[in-house]
Amino acid sequence: MFRNLAAALLLGLTPMFSGMTIAAPITYPATTTVPQSDTSFGTSVEDPYRWLEGDVRTQKPVADWVAAENKVTQSYLATLPGRDAIKVRLTQLFDFERVTVPEVRSGRIFFRRNTGLQNQSVLMVQDGTAAPRVLIDPNLWAKDGATALAEWAPSADGKRIAYAIQDGGSDWRTIKVLDVETGQILADDLDWVKFSKIAWNADNYGFFYSRHPATPKGKDFVSAVYDHNVFFHRVGTPQTADTQIYASTEHRGYYNEAETSPDGRWLVIRSSTGSDDSYEIRVQDLSDPASKLTTLIAKRADDWRFAGNVGGSLYFATNAGAPRYKVVAFDKLTGAPRTIVAEGKDTITGAHILGDRLVVTALKDASTSVRRYSLAGAPQGQVALPGLGTAAGFEATPGTAVSYYSFASYNTPPTLYRYDAATNTSTAFNAPKVAFSPADYVVTQVFATSKDGTKVPIFVTHKKGLDLSKGAPTLMYGYGGFNINVLPNFKVGALAWMEMGGVYAEVTLRGGGEYGAAWHDAGTRLQKQNVFDDFIAAGEYLIKSGTTPGNGLAIQGGSNGGLLVGAVVNQRPDLFAAALPAVGVMDMLRFPLFTEGRTWTDDYGDPADAAQFKNLYGYSPYHNIRAGQDYPAIMVTTADTDDRVVPGHSFKYAAALQAAKIGDKPHLIRIETRAGHGSGKPTSKQIEEIADLWTFIAHWTGLKK
Known part of the structure; x- marks a missing residue:
């Protein structure tokens, strides 16, 4: 039934690779320029759109610009055929039950479930073999569905849940506590929480968490934040009574996260800059009232991932002396660990x-x-x-x-x-139970050769029987940074693209952690160009192999991946038919000035250093738009409440694109309201956004509708 309905809705979505008509040039909103230049290391850098860094929530000129840009974008999308059909099919594909990995505490099973089209997943509890019941339903919190349940943790006895509330996509959280038996929300109310775990103590009367000091009013979404310290909260007491457990006073920019061992005996605090996987480790034996925090790893040089304990022995996975990691155990709080599983x-x-x-x-x-x-x-x-x-x-x-x-x-x-x-x-x-047959799709892995000879893996997925004799419109996704692994996973949007007759390709780029520390390091700082070369090589491979025609390749990436898309479009505008940079880091000279940006210098380098400034300025998407080149169709996406990569990055980049002489293809920006960097985005907003994006790239890659 579903497949037949899909065929009816998407009738005629077959590839077409020639005769693409470029409409008359779009009239973009007039964007004011304000003379602004900065000189660094003898180089003068113009920044005429700096005023767009202002907070859209409080600065009317920025809000007016956003409204005008969204109007132009939506007016253009309304001229393209097929959007309604894509949205209907996306709604059908999203409509399946999604359940998270359960957590078990004293016989109670806790998990999150979305019945399909709920804007937010619901926290459920199952008592033994009884039917699951609703514990927390965030869909009741806001009419627009943009208030989400974020982190949550049950106490060891299963009697209480500490949970975090995320509003409008912001990274800021408020933690509350709920009685599992009665459903009563207790009086506990913890603010100024960001990037925190929730770790209960073994006696179930309180938990460890991380927070910042209060941020000045009106600066909570843009200003740099420091002093991310660990506290202990006793249930039933005010936040002002919380005990500070650890503060990295000599490194105010560090992030400090606390977790407890599964048996509750050990407290483990990991301290890092927040953007690279190298940690200081401190531990405390909570079973001994006289014990204090002990430094286990004093030098922040390697990754240490806590794996649990057997009594007094603490197990970690680490890349210390093992770029592809090993598993070790500390039997004492001093001295070297013993190797349990060697690097392979x-x-x-x-x-x-x-x-x-x-x-x-x-x-x-x-x-x-x-x-x-x-x-x-x-x-x-x-x-x-x-x-x-x-x-x-x-x-x-x-x-x-x-x-x-x-x-x-x-x-x-x-x-x-x-x-x-x-x-x-x-x-x-x-x-x-899903509205498609997984057996109808094929997943393969191929390898491209990058500029320096490195083999770059590409996962290629499409519908079985797809005629690739002339290639098919292809969407290529990449990230390539911060030791983050991009792994085979299910995406409703990617499935919809393949169902429409397209190919979905995901590239394993240097800068990630898929092949260990050396793979990550090869895509950082002065070697960041390797990431762009890998992505370009993957695109060239897909064209040369006949997977996609020369004018049928679209690219997508978000956050660090948005930077990736912006950079490669500047370097190879001829290679791509369309580009979708999302919530990207687009100004590589000013990123350390906002919210968490200062922590990214471990991966990107610091523009305050002469050599790194030259490198960053050389690929910064905002600064390297090449007038006189014919650019692909571009739709930038961001959100007004993104307080991780502030939307000013995308605002400035889009304004610069629209002002440059880079051809007549559209260069638009879509700005979501009441949304942030991505987490907590309601299902309804996800469907609307994907429908807009797929309509745009289907048109510009020749996926005829």
Whole structure:
């Protein structure tokens, strides 16, 4: 039924690669320029659109500009055919049950569930074998659906939930506490929380969390923030009574996150700049009232991922002396750890202690494998997975060898499994029923050769039987930064694109962590150009191999990926038919001045350094738009409440694009209201945005509607 309806709605969505007509040039809003130049290391840099860095919520000229730009964008999109059909089909594809990996506390199972088209997922609790019941429904919090449930954590006895509220997509959080039995929201109200875990103590009367001092009124969405410190909150007391547990007073820019071991015995605090995976580690034995925080790792040089404990032995996955990671155990709080699982060819991403076994997840060419070991490190085989994809979960539940994990791929929505480490068996816990057949799609992995000879993996996914004799319009996605892994996963938007007759390609770029520390380092600072070269090489491969025609390639990336898209469009405008840079870092000279931007210098480099300034200025999307070149069609996207990559980056970039002589194809910006960097975005807003984007790139890649 669904597939037949889709065919009716999307009738005629077949590839067409010639005869694309460029409409008359768009009349963009008049954007005021204000003379502004800065001189750094002898170089004068013009910045005529700096006024667009202002907060859209409080500065009327910026708000007026946003309204005018959105009007032009929506007017243009209304001229393109097929948007209504795409939106209808997206609504159908989103309409399936989505359940997160459960957490078990004292027999109670907690998980989030979205029935399909709910704007926000609902927190559920299941008491033993009883039917699940609603615990927290954030859909009741705001009429526009833009207030979300963010982080949450149940106490060890399962009697309370501490949870964070996110409003309008902002990174700021407010933490509250709920009684699980009665559903009563307690009086606890914790503000100025950002990038925090919630870690209950073993006695269940309080939890550790991280917060900043209050930010000056009106500056909470743009100003740089410091002093991210760890506190302990006792339930039933005011926030003013919270105890400060740790503050990195010598490094006010550090982020300090606290977690407790599954058995509640150990407090582990990791301190970093927030943008690179290198940490100082401090621990405390909470079972000993006389114990104090002890520094386990004093030098912030390596990644340390806490894996759990066996009594007094603390297990970590680390890249210290092992670029592709190993698993070690500290038996004492002084001295070197012992190696449990040595570094291998694949990149270890995490480890979990389940009963008397160690479960280790790793990446082989950016696809998950899961291996089993004794607690001493003796190999005990693998956990069988359904295929090429991504497995996540395996969180420990004290006193049992049972855990849960999810598996997903480009053609497979997340399916949840209950895993028994004692018997090495997986049983389905939740398998979504979807409005398409996963078997109708094929996932392959190919390799492009980058400029310096590096092999760059590309996952290529499309509908089986797609005629590629002349290539098909292709959407290529990339990220490439901050040691973040881009792995096979299910995206409703990507599926809709493939269903329309397109190819979806995802590139494993340097700068990520898929092949370990060396792979990440090769895409940072003065080597950032490698990331752009990798992405360009992937695009050239897809064209040369016949996957897509020369005028059929669209590209997409968000945040650091938005920077990627902006940079490669400047460097190779001839290669792409359309580009979708989202919430991107577009001004590489001023990014450290706003919110979390100062922390990104570990990956990007610091514009206050002469050599790094020259490198950043050389690829900064805002500063390197090439007048006289014929640019692809571009739709920039951002949101008015993005307080991670402030929207001024995208505003300035879009204004510069529209002012430059770069051809007659549209160069538009779509600015979402009551939304942020991406997390917490309501389902309804996601559907509207994807429909707009796919309508735009379908037209400009020749996917005829």
